[in-house]
Amino acid sequence: MTDWLDAVRWDAQGLVPVIAQEASSGDVLMMAWMNREALAQTAALGRAVYYSRSRARLWYKGEESGHVQQVHEIRLDCDADVLLLKVTQLGHQPGIACHTGRHSCFYLRWQPESGAQPATTGPAEGRWLSVEPVLKDPESIYR
Structure with missing residues (x-):
């Protein structure tokens, strides 16, 4: 019985966004997409x-x-x-979820420019900083 799949509000392409969260730490690992078949397979396989x-x-x-x-x-x-999927990342320790060889795909943090005043008009000044190390060179993962 697959009535539970009908409860999902699929977009015009038949997709739904999915967040993968590490069950043990609560870390957000990645965002991806599922179609109906992917969700059904996930539920059936447990992966x-x-x-x-x-x-x-x-x-x-x-x-x-x-x-x-x-x-x-x-x-x-x-x-x-x-x-939202609560998952255990298996494979390499510590678990690598990102194709860049990092634990999480969310490894860039926006940092406001030092001494910058809050923007009242226009965009705020800042930059993206990498805040998570590469745990394994992606070239050695994807051959």
């Missing part, structure tokens, strides 16, 4: 299966890198248009 928009096919997380995500919980937000 993350996403939909690759660039390849237009299912993407079994870790199929190339070995960085598999074991799924503990699947949650649907209050508007039924975003999914």
Whole structure:
């Protein structure tokens, strides 16, 4: 029975955004997309299966890198248009979720310029800083 899939508010392309969160630490690991088949496969297999928009096919997380995500919980937000997966990142220790060889895809933090005043008009002044180390060279992961 797949009535539970009908509760999801799929976008015009039949996709829904998905956030993967590490179950043990609460770290946000990545954002990806799922179609109906990917969500059904994720629920059936207990591992993350996403939909690759660039390849237009299912993407079994870790199929190339070995960085598999074991799924503990699947949650649907209050508007039924975003999914949250609580996962354990398997493969390399510490777990690498990002194709850049980092733990999380969210490794860039915006930093306001030193001494800058809050912007009242126009954009604020600042820059993106890398705040997480590369744990493994991506060239050695994706051969």
